[in-house]
Amino acid sequence: MITVKDLRLTFGKGTPLxxxxxxxxxxxxxxxxxxxxxxxNGAGKSTLLNALSxxxxxxxxxxxxxxxxxxxxxxxxxxxxxxxxxxxPLAGTCENLTIEENMSLAIKRGMRRGLGSAVKxxxxxxxxxxxxxxxxxxxxxxxxxxxxxxxxxRQAVSLLMASLNPSSILLLDExxxxxxxxxxxxxxxxxxxIIHDQKKTALMVTxxxxxxxxxxxxxxxxxxxxxxxxIAGQEREGLTVSDLLKxxxxxxxxxxxxxxxxxx
Amino acid sequence: xxxxxxxxxxxxxxxxxxxxxxxxxxSFRVLDFPDLTVDGxxxxxxxxxxxxxxxxxxxxxxxxxxxxxxMAAGAVTATLNVRLKILNLLASILTMIAxxxxxxxxxxxxxxxxxxxxxxxxxxxxxELAFHQVPVVLFFIVAVVVLILLWRFMESETGLAxxxxxxxxxxxxxxxxxxxxxxxxxxxxxxxxxxLAGSLFAQSQGAADVTMGVGVIVVGLASLIGGEAVLAPxxxxxxxxxxxxxxILYRLAxxxxxxxxxxxxxxxxxxxxTAVLVTLxxxxxxxxxxxxxxxxxx
Ligand SMILES: Nc1ncnc2c1ncn2[C@@H]1O[C@H](COP(=O)(O)OP(=O)(O)O)[C@@H](O)[C@H]1O
Ligand SMILES: [Mg+2]
Numbered sequence: 001m002i003t004v005k006d007l008r009l010t011f012g013k014g015t016p017l018x019x020x021x022x023x024x025x026x027x028x029x030x031x032x033x034x035x036x037x038x039x040x041n042g043a044g045k046s047t048l049l050n051a052l053s054x055x056x057x058x059x060x061x062x063x064x065x066x067x068x069x070x071x072x073x074x075x076x077x078x079x080x081x082x083x084x085x086x087x088x089p090l091a092g093t094c095e096n097l098t099i100e101e102n103m104s105l106a107i108k109r110g111m112r113r114g115l116g117s118a119v120k121x122x123x124x125x126x127x128x129x130x131x132x133x134x135x136x137x138x139x140x141x142x143x144x145x146x147x148x149x150x151x152x153x154r155q156a157v158s159l160l161m162a163s164l165n166p167s168s169i170l171l172l173d174e175x176x177x178x179x180x181x182x183x184x185x186x187x188x189x190x191x192x193x194i195i196h197d198q199k200k201t202a203l204m205v206t207x208x209x210x211x212x213x214x215x216x217x218x219x220x221x222x223x224x225x226x227x228x229x230x231i232a233g234q235e236r237e238g239l240t241v242s243d244l245l246k247x248x249x250x251x252x253x254x255x256x257x258x259x260x261x262x263x264x
Numbered sequence: 265x266x267x268x269x270x271x272x273x274x275x276x277x278x279x280x281x282x283x284x285x286x287x288x289x290x291s292f293r294v295l296d297f298p299d300l301t302v303d304g305x306x307x308x309x310x311x312x313x314x315x316x317x318x319x320x321x322x323x324x325x326x327x328x329x330x331x332x333x334x335m336a337a338g339a340v341t342a343t344l345n346v347r348l349k350i351l352n353l354l355a356s357i358l359t360m361i362a363x364x365x366x367x368x369x370x371x372x373x374x375x376x377x378x379x380x381x382x383x384x385x386x387x388x389x390x391x392e393l394a395f396h397q398v399p400v401v402l403f404f405i406v407a408v409v410v411l412i413l414l415w416r417f418m419e420s421e422t423g424l425a426x427x428x429x430x431x432x433x434x435x436x437x438x439x440x441x442x443x444x445x446x447x448x449x450x451x452x453x454x455x456x457x458x459x460l461a462g463s464l465f466a467q468s469q470g471a472a473d474v475t476m477g478v479g480v481i482v483v484g485l486a487s488l489i490g491g492e493a494v495l496a497p498x499x500x501x502x503x504x505x506x507x508x509x510x511x512i513l514y515r516l517a518x519x520x521x522x523x524x525x526x527x528x529x530x531x532x533x534x535x536x537x538t539a540v541l542v543t544l545x546x547x548x549x550x551x552x553x554x555x556x557x558x559x560x561x562x
Contacts, residue, residue: 079440110440113421
């Protein structure tokens with residue numbers, strides 16, 4: 001469960017480039033809920049996810065994960081509760097480390113690391129089992145360097161890594177945007193399966209409004225650092241992209257063009 | 265050709281510089297932290313152990329104290345960078361400069377002779393080994409022990425976390441790794457190794473001198489880069505072996521060059537030559553790429 005109250009964050013305070021990225025954003029995501037997040041470029045989607053993971057610290061407001069106040073905690077202290085997959089397929093893994101080393105890093109996410117061997121024999125079976133579900137033949141390549149994998153393969157492994165360990169919330173920031181359409185679909189299916197099987201509380205940012213309506217059970221739109229609307233259940237059933245655009249215009253009283261809101 | 269003594273001498277210094285190369289591998293390669301502290305932590309190790317030895321301490325204890333002092337120096341550099349946000353290179357230069365004063369304070373004078381003192385080498389001279397073989401045998405054992413310990417460490421959970429910190433800090437943080445502490449630990453370990461090398465060097469050369477650190481970084485880098493050229497460092501163990509091999513090869517090459525009278529090289533030319541070699545080693549691979557790019561873009 002995620003509770004976010006009145007988050008405010010301004011980049012470059014006191015400079016000519018002062019930029020309020022979050023302007024009193026509030027949002028509650030229930031346990032096991034899968035929420036898609038949309039919004040125009042610069043709406044604050046990535047900033048919201050960075051604030052949740054601790055990569056940026058907010059100026060004011062409060063962030064709770066499962067009722068625990070994490071507002072002031074640094075990224076590594078939140079890692080046990082928060083797992084994430086980045087947009088850039090290269091960002092979520094280390095290319096110079098092997099597949100099994102990357103997965104061994106993830107299996108210890110948020111736990112103490114000691115002087116025991118990092119890649120343990122008993123982990124390897126789990127890694128192979130997980131990799132086999134991807135159907136990419138990676139289960140036989142545990143010792144290969146991550147850098148040898150394609151972007152899609154790396155993103156699939158990143159997802160698997162995010163799910164090796166129980167974490168309260170999963171954050172996905174346009175994690176299929178850098179992939180070709182077929183690979184993107186494969187990674188999206190994998191995402192849905194993992195979130196469903198592990199009943200994860202998930203926030204998925206997507207650049208496609210169509211995808212946002214089709215995937216998950218609730219859709220939130222951000223605009224200028226605030227939630228402009230939040231739909232779920234019956235209200236969301238059967239909604240089309242153009243309905244969504246109309247809704248947005250009605251709520252804000254602004255004209256929205258197709259290029260400010262990327263359509264999909 | 266080289267005399268036997270010169271050959272053993274090259275191995276002896278090569279093994280010591282192999283320890284320096286381990287340290288530089290940790291900072292430059294594992295953590296991506298260009299650290300010049302080593303020019304100060306090498307003589308720091310020498311100074312600490314020399315002072316303790318002339319005051320009657322056990323030479324192994326003195327060597328251990330040298331390692332701890334080196335680790336403290338590394339921790340200072342890393343803390344300046346991590347906590348005070350000073351650029352890593354600058355932070356290391358600040359510590360290096362400060363260490364010059366610290367080393368003089370520790371020794372109380374610019375150099376300390378150890379020729380008549382008991383060192384870690386003393387008991388080994390009772391073995392049935394030729395005089396010039398003793399340091400090689402002992403330093404070989406030390407290098408192998410350090411190599412194994414370092415290898416096991418790099419393959420441990422903490423060591424893997426350190427490698428991730430250098431390779432992809434954002435990912436490391438997201439995996440719950442306290443990257444700041446990893447940098448402090450790694451740079452401390454690195455300088456502990458360099459101080460160990462300085463301590464052993466002083467004990468085998470029979471003196472500690474405040475100026476003995478000049479150029480250690482460049483020689484260490486030359487060893488690291490040379491070793492990597494000979495043995496592609498695809499795994500941790502290969503990278504560590506490359507450090508030792510590179511350091512010994514470097515020393516052999518230097519000994520050969522000094523030995524060949526017709527070149528007219530003198531010992532004082534070494535730093536210049538090493539600097540030129542390291543520059544070439546860094547630039548040449550890129551040059552090759554750009555030349556290739558030039559031709560492939562038809
Ligand atoms: N690290 C940063 N420094 C300065 N400005 C930033 C930074 N990150 C994001 N911003 C700005 O904050 C605003 C929100 O950005 P972001 O959250 O990335 O939007 P998006 O919804 O497209 O993901 C944008 O105007 C962006 O330029
Ligand atoms: Mg974004």
